[in-house]
Amino acid sequence: MGMSVALERDARQAALVKLSEEHALVRNAQAGDRLAFEELVRRYDREVLRLATNLVHRAEDARDIYQEGFLRVYRNLHRFRFECSFYTWLYRIVTNVALDHLRRRTSRREDQAPVPDEADGSTRDFFDRQPALGAGSNPERRLLGQELGEHISAALDRLSPRERMVFEMKHYQGLKLRAIGDLLGTSEETVKNSLFRATRKLRASLDAMR
């Protein structure tokens, strides 16, 4: 137990050092140091791009979210007052940009992926129908995998922008519900309800694929 406590302490110390370094970078960037701002971008941009890539279908849309998000951070950096972590502040901006993008896209019907129909009309459960995709997938399996990916994309498209965002942040960004609420400017209970509806819709959409 002593070793794990010591390791945890070392980890905490390292986190505090990193926090101090980040504060220095932010102050320098606020003073106009472009290199400091670019260093801040490099600390978080992979996560931001991953979030954007999994929220939208097209690579160019993901790029738009990335660029617009970081440009807004750059323009508003002088307003950051260290009252929260830079990560939280950055993610608030990026999630708002991503939500705006999803809302604009939802209103455009041509972006909705069509739902393919199964030919055999079977009533088996969705999971039972999935082929086992091994490491040595043959072309037929690759095609089935591609169809599966399309089904999943279509199912995710049925979520509202907020449901999509909450689902992504909870399951793939590793955030707790309270942190998600803080980022989206809403309560933990509202986030929980969004997650619940998203899960229900996904379950229903994937089961309905025939």
Place this chain on the structure above:
Amino acid sequence: MRQERDSNLKNPMCAPFESLLMLAAAGEEMDAAEQAEVNEHLAHCAVCSEALEREKDLLLLLAANRREPDAAMLASCRASLEDALDRQEERSWPRRLAGAFTPLGWLSARPAWSAALLVMIGFSVGILGPRFFAHPAMPRVAANSAAPDTSSAQFVNSNDASRSSLGTLDLHSAEVAGINVFPANANESPQVEVQLRAQQPVTLQGTVDDGNVKRVLLDVLRNNEKFDPDVRLSAVELLRTRTNDPEVRSVLCHAVHTDHNAAVRLKALEALNGAEPQDIIRQTMLDALVDDQNPGVRIEAMNSLRDMAAKGQVESDAHTLAVLRGLMEKDPSTYIRLQSAAAIRDLGPRQKF
């Protein structure tokens, strides 16, 4: 809605537990009572147990189909962002104003003309400058030649014997606009430049040992509501090398107790960690550990106290032990509880927990 109804028919589960099963599949987010309730139900309900497994399978399936941006896409995004930032800077109004008066675009394509223009400007400033800028009434007190001339503000050396320029300036109430630090050699204190806003801007130069500079830095931390967090952070950073000074120690402790910004409180605690152990410091750390709302600050306070306890610099008096025992039993942070137990162990004979 119909899809959801049909799905529920195929995937039955007990309705009251549907949301809890969703949280259980997510791997966390339930308190102890909810977790116990779910475990109790799952032990007796095969339908919900199967539903939970299906929920986890759904998440695994979705996770397996996630996309990871490749390095090329990331590099491309970064390059585009750099271009966008360049355009952003070009659009800023000072550049536009400068561009309106200087044909920068024309000159950049003609380096010979640029060089000639530069030489002409240099000669002009050298010959005509003194006639325009010299003013006998201007009280320009000698500045430290090593420090750069950053503005048209009045420069005042903190140790200048002729205090005429400082005499009319109340350093306690002057507004600090910024603090710059210039590194020095190994055995010398760094040069500090404090930009003050008064009726006429004043830049105060010196080291942290200079009375006026120290006074301003201490006032920044005493009156924290008046100054920006970055100015306060700079003040703490400069004063951390002077924690043997009782006045500095007292003001740093005040910052830990009262500053609104967690980063400033954290930095002040770090500064006190290296100081000679004093009751005021130990009490400040205990207070931060118990009262501070920020977990990072509390962890730093705990680490500092443990350091001091390990060095025998913390007395195992009843008050300290009572505080640590309370934290060990009730603190919401597992780390704080463990560290409190370790600190109690360090302080004296083995305690029964």
